[in-house]
Amino acid sequence: MTATIQDVAKAAGVSVGTVSRAMNNYPDISAKTRERILEVAKELQYRPNLVAKSLSSKHSRNIALILSGFLEDVMFNDFETMLMKGCYQFAIEHDLEISMHVINTRIQEEKSYEQLCYEHNIAGAVIFGLKNTDPYFKSLEESRKPCVTIDVEVSGENVSNVTNDHVAAFEELTQYLIDQGHRNIALVCGRKNAAVTAQRMEGAVNAMHRNGLELPKEYIIYTNFLKEEASAGVAEFIREHGKEGVTAFLCMSDMLAVGTIEALKGAGRRVPEDYSVVGYDGIYVTEYTDPKITTVDQNIKDKGYEAAHLLYDMIEGIRPAQDLILPHKLEIRGSVKKVDA
Amino acid sequence: MTATIQDVAKAAGVSVGTVSRAMNNYPDISAKTRERILEVAKELQYRPNLVAKSLSSKHSRNIALILSGFLEDVMFNDFETMLMKGCYQFAIEHDLEISMHVINTRIQEEKSYEQLCYEHNIAGAVIFGLKNTDPYFKSLEESRKPCVTIDVEVSGENVSNVTNDHVAAFEELTQYLIDQGHRNIALVCGRKNAAVTAQRMEGAVNAMHRNGLELPKEYIIYTNFLKEEASAGVAEFIREHGKEGVTAFLCMSDMLAVGTIEALKGAGRRVPEDYSVVGYDGIYVTEYTDPKITTVDQNIKDKGYEAAHLLYDMIEGIRPAQDLILPHKLEIRGSVKKVDA
DNA sequence: CTGAAAGCGCTAACAC
DNA sequence: GTGTTAGCGCTTTCAG
Numbered sequence: 001m002t003a004t005i006q007d008v009a010k011a012a013g014v015s016v017g018t019v020s021r022a023m024n025n026y027p028d029i030s031a032k033t034r035e036r037i038l039e040v041a042k043e044l045q046y047r048p049n050l051v052a053k054s055l056s057s058k059h060s061r062n063i064a065l066i067l068s069g070f071l072e073d074v075m076f077n078d079f080e081t082m083l084m085k086g087c088y089q090f091a092i093e094h095d096l097e098i099s100m101h102v103i104n105t106r107i108q109e110e111k112s113y114e115q116l117c118y119e120h121n122i123a124g125a126v127i128f129g130l131k132n133t134d135p136y137f138k139s140l141e142e143s144r145k146p147c148v149t150i151d152v153e154v155s156g157e158n159v160s161n162v163t164n165d166h167v168a169a170f171e172e173l174t175q176y177l178i179d180q181g182h183r184n185i186a187l188v189c190g191r192k193n194a195a196v197t198a199q200r201m202e203g204a205v206n207a208m209h210r211n212g213l214e215l216p217k218e219y220i221i222y223t224n225f226l227k228e229e230a231s232a233g234v235a236e237f238i239r240e241h242g243k244e245g246v247t248a249f250l251c252m253s254d255m256l257a258v259g260t261i262e263a264l265k266g267a268g269r270r271v272p273e274d275y276s277v278v279g280y281d282g283i284y285v286t287e288y289t290d291p292k293i294t295t296v297d298q299n300i301k302d303k304g305y306e307a308a309h310l311l312y313d314m315i316e317g318i319r320p321a322q323d324l325i326l327p328h329k330l331e332i333r334g335s336v337k338k339v340d341a
Numbered sequence: 342m343t344a345t346i347q348d349v350a351k352a353a354g355v356s357v358g359t360v361s362r363a364m365n366n367y368p369d370i371s372a373k374t375r376e377r378i379l380e381v382a383k384e385l386q387y388r389p390n391l392v393a394k395s396l397s398s399k400h401s402r403n404i405a406l407i408l409s410g411f412l413e414d415v416m417f418n419d420f421e422t423m424l425m426k427g428c429y430q431f432a433i434e435h436d437l438e439i440s441m442h443v444i445n446t447r448i449q450e451e452k453s454y455e456q457l458c459y460e461h462n463i464a465g466a467v468i469f470g471l472k473n474t475d476p477y478f479k480s481l482e483e484s485r486k487p488c489v490t491i492d493v494e495v496s497g498e499n500v501s502n503v504t505n506d507h508v509a510a511f512e513e514l515t516q517y518l519i520d521q522g523h524r525n526i527a528l529v530c531g532r533k534n535a536a537v538t539a540q541r542m543e544g545a546v547n548a549m550h551r552n553g554l555e556l557p558k559e560y561i562i563y564t565n566f567l568k569e570e571a572s573a574g575v576a577e578f579i580r581e582h583g584k585e586g587v588t589a590f591l592c593m594s595d596m597l598a599v600g601t602i603e604a605l606k607g608a609g610r611r612v613p614e615d616y617s618v619v620g621y622d623g624i625y626v627t628e629y630t631d632p633k634i635t636t637v638d639q640n641i642k643d644k645g646y647e648a649a650h651l652l653y654d655m656i657e658g659i660r661p662a663q664d665l666i667l668p669h670k671l672e673i674r675g676s677v678k679k680v681d682a
Numbered sequence: 683c684t685g686a687a688a689g690c691g692c693t694a695a696c697a698c
Numbered sequence: 699g700t701g702t703t704a705g706c707g708c709t710t711t712c713a714g
Contacts, residue, residue, distance in 0.1 A: 002455065002456060002459040004690095004691060004692090005691060005692060006691080006692095014700075014701085015700065015701045015702070016691090016692075016693095016701090016702095017693080017694080017700070017701060017702075017703090018699085018700055018701075019692095020692065020693060020694085021693095021699090021700085024693085028699060028700085029699065029700080030699060030700090033699080033700085045453075045456065047452060047456045047459060047460050048460070048691085048692075049396075049459060049460060049462070049690085049691050049692070050460045050461055050692095051392055051395050051396050051460075051461065051462040051690090051691080051692095052396050052690070052691035052692040052693090052706090053691080053692055053693075054392050054692090054706095055390075055392050055393050055396050055690090055691080055692075055693095055706050055707070055708090056691075056692040056693045056694085056705075056706050057692075057693050057694085057706085058693080058694085058706090070426070070429070071426060071429060071430055071433070077422065078419075078422075080422065081418065081419075081421065081422045085411070085412060088411070088412060088443050089412060092412070092443070099440050099441070100440070100441050102429050102433070111388060112386075114343065115343060115386065115388045118343040118388060118390060119388050119389070119390060119391045119392075120391055120392065121390070121392040258629050265631070284626075285625075285626055285629055288599050288626050288629060288630055289629050289630065289631065290606070290630065290631035345706095345707060345708085346707060346708060347707080347708095355684075355685085356684070356685045356686070357685090357686095357707085357708075357709090358684070358685065358686075358687090358709080358710080359683090359684055359685075360708095361708065361709060361710085362683095362684085362709095365709085369683060369684085370683065370684080371683060371684090374683080374684085389707085389708075390706085390707050390708070391708095392706090392707080392708090393690090393706070393707035393708040393709090394707080394708055394709075395690095395708090396690050396691070396692090396706090396707080396708075396709095397689075397690050397707075397708040397709045397710080398690085398708075398709055398710085399690090399709080399710085
């Protein structure tokens, strides 16, 4: 088997306590014993058992990324992957242990966030995928373990939120469409009870009103953020409203935009010649479609990185819980045509 | 804090040993004490500390998914996400703890696979992303901890490999192109030292020779599986060989196909009217491009599931180490045109 | 069937 | 500076 701290102690002729001090760079140890121990450790290919370490030590350097609904999604999800990369990047740079936990609504009902942390000896977590009908949405409020939620505003003394200014971003996106001369715009909406849906809706309406435009109820297509729903919804929409002069589809996510374009092409229309389409998120796929989709890039990897960063600072007492608004960027590509106003 | 096994024992008026037996469904305990304990446990919202559990118990139900190079990839990677989903699916269904570990070549040099398992108290792992120049490629051979590699043939008593018959699959794909009348086919190749590259190459050559065709050296475009390299390579290729009658591009991955199509369109050519293109992998993006890409679907999620399954069986002694060849499926979509032979 | 007690490998007082 | 020792929360003999 692999060597334990005992083996190293014996081989170096010191006590386990001293080995522990040497391995963890404690100051109260002479330079030469440390060196000798380190050498012996290397010789024996000693690796501290992180499980034992985590069990015995008070403060842990273990953080987690909790993904709710990761397995349920039929949809393609770039989003989680990019988030993951950001979190892992931070963890590696700062020598933290990071673990990923997949949960869902049922698991949330079974065990609280604090219990989950306790089970795994976790100091705190970045949480993604919470619906505002999920148990954690309310229970996190009283959590004593720090956490950082992504894109969902949960209150609580130990909970931070990392998000974008979705209202402003969507307003910008809508304004861009208007600036290109579009007056009759259909909105392809996300899940009704999602915070981001409400925010983006607000942004869209703001921009429209500011320009003296209305968003008729019939021009709203509802989905649960699934591409297929967008396809079906848009296909039906152009059957019913095809002649009413709608010139653009404003989509609440990139996947919805992909579905929209699919439906449009399926109906023999061209994008952007016949209809303009814009998305939201900035996932990779927007660069692979034809045309490439004009969208708002949230820089999701960065979001993961900053979320882990904030979490770490909360754990260490460097920064208090707070809302962090990250910058977004309008990415103009090929899915919008300028039309006569 | 959260309740410990001691608290439950005290509250139920029994010893910790008995609580442990009750919680783990051991047979040697009376039905009514078990019930009482379970009730008390629920009341106290008791959750066993998995870290302590893992430390003390001999056999562990902890498996891992090890991803090598996950952070390095500039490329878009669906592949890992789908693999992850498959592994997590199996773990959840079988009540296993699964953790994900991101490594790279450097980390492989620093600690062996067995050490990594020891550090985290892991019974075995599914390993993805190994290059055949990586340290683990050889060292796994002598591992006493079981593991399952994906798409890379590592020998060793405790190592299984889950893959597809890439030779046959690529042969099939190539044959399809030939059946559609293509005679002059360019090959967009993956990383030279990757096992999958050699296998697919073999499949391509097999199909060509069987049909009396040759693959001229000048018709091979080398890449490291990066989309951008395919774009650049193909752009250059049609500048140099544009007039020589090549009618199709056979790509070793879907991302290479995406890059190829991009380059073709960039040069003002149409797909599939002017050139046919096929990919390989079956990642989601092939359905979002225009045209949708004809490809070989590896059913990656399934691959992850089966890999975790095999790993589990190896750990439990149900199945010995073995090579598992999963079925593939030719997905005919819109990127190939029938031409006159 | 149940209790007592010895660890799992490590950290963190507390002594000297 | 370094050794000693008491846990961390749980499992698992070994008695009875």
